[in-house]
Amino acid sequence: MLENFKFVLSHTTHPGNIGASARALKVMGLSQLALVNPSNFPSAQATERASRADDILASAQVFVTVEEAVADCRLVVGTSARTRTLPSQLVTPRELVELILQQPARVPVAILFGTENSGLTNDELHMCNYHVCIPTNPEYSSLNLASAVQLIAYELRLGFAQTPELPEQRILDNEQPISREQLSGLLEHFDEAMRKTGYLKQNHEKQIDIRMNRLFSKANLTHSEMNILRGFLRSVLYRCQ
Amino acid sequence: MLENFKFVLSHTTHPGNIGASARALKVMGLSQLALVNPSNFPSAQATERASRADDILASAQVFVTVEEAVADCRLVVGTSARTRTLPSQLVTPRELVELILQQPARVPVAILFGTENSGLTNDELHMCNYHVCIPTNPEYSSLNLASAVQLIAYELRLGFAQTPELPEQRILDNEQPISREQLSGLLEHFDEAMRKTGYLKQNHEKQIDIRMNRLFSKANLTHSEMNILRGFLRSVLYRCQ
Incomplete structure (x- = not known):
C-alpha cells in the first residue's frame, strides 16, 4: 500500500x-x-x-x-x-x-x-x-x-506498513526474565542478609517485606541481574558469619 | 505538561x-x-x-x-x-x-x-x-x-497538549519516584558495599556496574524503596568495618 x-x-x-x-x-x-x-x-x-x-x-x-x-x-x-x-x-x-x-x-x-x-x-x-x-x-x-x-x-x-510494529528482540539466555519462584528465592536471600546484618530487626519487618517485593517485581529481573544480587548477598552473609 | x-x-x-x-x-x-x-x-x-x-x-x-x-x-x-x-x-x-x-x-x-x-x-x-x-x-x-x-x-x-492537566494524583512524598541523581547515589552506595564485602573484586566490575545500573533504572524506585536499600547497605558497611 x-x-x-x-x-x-x-x-x-x-x-x-x-x-x-x-x-x-x-x-x-x-x-x-x-x-x-x-x-x-x-x-x-x-x-x-x-x-x-x-x-x-x-x-x-x-x-x-x-x-x-x-x-x-x-x-x-x-x-x-x-x-x-x-x-x-x-x-x-x-x-x-x-x-x-x-x-x-x-x-x-x-x-x-x-x-x-x-x-x-x-x-x-x-x-x-x-x-x-x-x-x-x-x-x-x-x-x-x-x-x-x-x-x-x-x-x-x-x-x-505490513511489517510488525516492532522487531523481534534477540535475548540471550542470561537476559531472559526470571520466574516468580526465582524472585521468591532472591527475596528470601535478601531477608536472610537483612537479618544477619542487623538491619531488619530495628525496623518494621512487614513494611520492608512488602516494599522489597514490590521493588523487585517492578524491576523485571533477568538471570544475570539476579545472579549479581545473589553473589553480593552471599558475600554479605560470608562476612557476617 | x-x-x-x-x-x-x-x-x-x-x-x-x-x-x-x-x-x-x-x-x-x-x-x-x-x-x-x-x-x-x-x-x-x-x-x-x-x-x-x-x-x-x-x-x-x-x-x-x-x-x-x-x-x-x-x-x-x-x-x-x-x-x-x-x-x-x-x-x-x-x-x-x-x-x-x-x-x-x-x-x-x-x-x-x-x-x-x-x-x-x-x-x-x-x-x-x-x-x-x-x-x-x-x-x-x-x-x-x-x-x-x-x-x-x-x-x-x-x-x-490538548488534554487538560492530569488529575492530581495524591502520592505520599515517600512514594514519589527518585531522581536520576538519587539513583546514582544509591548505585555508589551499592558499589561501596560490594567492594567492602569482597564481592566486587572477584568479578568483572564493568559488567556488574552496567547491570546494576540497568536493573535499578528498570525498577523505577520510590523514595521508600531507596531508603530500605540504603538502610540495608549501611548495615552491611557497619558490619564490614
Missing part, C-alpha cells in the same frame, strides 16, 4: 528541503516524490541532505503544474501546519489514515505540500479532497517542509 | 541538526533542550536552521556528561531507529505516551538522543528506563536526528 502514495512538493524554494524530504520518505518506506516547479533541482545540496536516499531523488518526477502532478491520483490531500478557512474537510494526520483505510479503492493518493513561505495557493487548495492539518504550537507554527513530510510519512507507515 | 520534557542530544556532530531540533521542539510547544558535548555550538548554522526558534538555542543547557544532563529527571527514555539488543523495555512513540500518562508523577522526563552516526552508546542505553523505537523501513532506517526529535515531539504534543 505504501507504494500508492505520491508526495507532491509544489514550488519548493530550498533544495535542502527536497533532499531531506527524499530521506524522510525513504526511511518510512515510501518512494514516490513529485516536484512541481522547484527553484533549484537537481542540486548538490539536495543530494547531500538526501543522505543515501538519492535513489528517491533520481526517480523524482518533475512537473510544471500541480494539475499534471496529481493527474493519475484518485485522492488529493493538501497539507498545512496553519489553520485557516479551508474549502475541504480538515483532518488530523491520524484521521487521514482512517479515511484512506475506509476508501481503499481511492489510490493512488497525492499528498500535496505548498511552498515554504506561504503554503498552498488557493488554486492548489481547491484541488484537494481533504486537507490535513498537523497539530502545532499556536504561537509558533513554523513547521519545516521536510519535517511535515516526515510526520505525514510516519503516520502513513504506522497505518499501512 | 509539555514543559516537563527535556530533550537531551548527546555528542551531536552537525550543528544544523541542533538548530533543526530547536525548531522541531518549538513548533510542538516544547522548550527544553540540553546538549551534551556538541561538536560545534553555538554555531551560525544551528541558528540558521533554527529559524525563529533561536530562543530555544539561547536557553539550551550544555553539559559534559549525560549523567549531569539527566540528573534532575525521574524518567529517562532512550531513542533509536535501529533494532538491536536492548536492556530496557522497547516501546513505540505512541506507547511511550501511554506509559507516561500512567505515571504522572515521573517528571521531569528526559528524552535522550545519541550521536548521528552510531546512536546511543551502551553506557547511555543502560541509563534509560524505557527505550523508544521509531518504526522505520527495515531496508533504510537512517532517520535524521532532527526528524527523530520532530516525531517524538509530535507524539508528545498529541498526547499532552
Whole structure:
C-alpha cells in the first residue's frame, strides 16, 4: 500500500528541503516524490541532505503544474501546519489514515505540500479532497517542509506498513526474565542478609517485606541481574558469619 | 505538561541538526533542550536552521556528561531507529505516551538522543528506563536526528497538549519516584558495599556496574524503596568495618 502514495512538493524554494524530504520518505518506506516547479533541482545540496536516499531523488518526477502532478491520483490531500478557512474537510494526520483505510479503492493518493513561505495557493487548495492539518504550537507554527513530510510519512507507515510494529528482540539466555519462584528465592536471600546484618530487626519487618517485593517485581529481573544480587548477598552473609 | 520534557542530544556532530531540533521542539510547544558535548555550538548554522526558534538555542543547557544532563529527571527514555539488543523495555512513540500518562508523577522526563552516526552508546542505553523505537523501513532506517526529535515531539504534543492537566494524583512524598541523581547515589552506595564485602573484586566490575545500573533504572524506585536499600547497605558497611 505504501507504494500508492505520491508526495507532491509544489514550488519548493530550498533544495535542502527536497533532499531531506527524499530521506524522510525513504526511511518510512515510501518512494514516490513529485516536484512541481522547484527553484533549484537537481542540486548538490539536495543530494547531500538526501543522505543515501538519492535513489528517491533520481526517480523524482518533475512537473510544471500541480494539475499534471496529481493527474493519475484518485485522492488529493493538501497539507498545512496553519489553520485557516479551508474549502475541504480538515483532518488530523491520524484521521487521514482512517479515511484512506475506509476508501481503499481511492489510490493512488497525492499528498500535496505548498511552498515554504506561504503554503498552498488557493488554486492548489481547491484541488484537494481533504486537507490535513498537523497539530502545532499556536504561537509558533513554523513547521519545516521536510519535517511535515516526515510526520505525514510516519503516520502513513504506522497505518499501512505490513511489517510488525516492532522487531523481534534477540535475548540471550542470561537476559531472559526470571520466574516468580526465582524472585521468591532472591527475596528470601535478601531477608536472610537483612537479618544477619542487623538491619531488619530495628525496623518494621512487614513494611520492608512488602516494599522489597514490590521493588523487585517492578524491576523485571533477568538471570544475570539476579545472579549479581545473589553473589553480593552471599558475600554479605560470608562476612557476617 | 509539555514543559516537563527535556530533550537531551548527546555528542551531536552537525550543528544544523541542533538548530533543526530547536525548531522541531518549538513548533510542538516544547522548550527544553540540553546538549551534551556538541561538536560545534553555538554555531551560525544551528541558528540558521533554527529559524525563529533561536530562543530555544539561547536557553539550551550544555553539559559534559549525560549523567549531569539527566540528573534532575525521574524518567529517562532512550531513542533509536535501529533494532538491536536492548536492556530496557522497547516501546513505540505512541506507547511511550501511554506509559507516561500512567505515571504522572515521573517528571521531569528526559528524552535522550545519541550521536548521528552510531546512536546511543551502551553506557547511555543502560541509563534509560524505557527505550523508544521509531518504526522505520527495515531496508533504510537512517532517520535524521532532527526528524527523530520532530516525531517524538509530535507524539508528545498529541498526547499532552490538548488534554487538560492530569488529575492530581495524591502520592505520599515517600512514594514519589527518585531522581536520576538519587539513583546514582544509591548505585555508589551499592558499589561501596560490594567492594567492602569482597564481592566486587572477584568479578568483572564493568559488567556488574552496567547491570546494576540497568536493573535499578528498570525498577523505577520510590523514595521508600531507596531508603530500605540504603538502610540495608549501611548495615552491611557497619558490619564490614
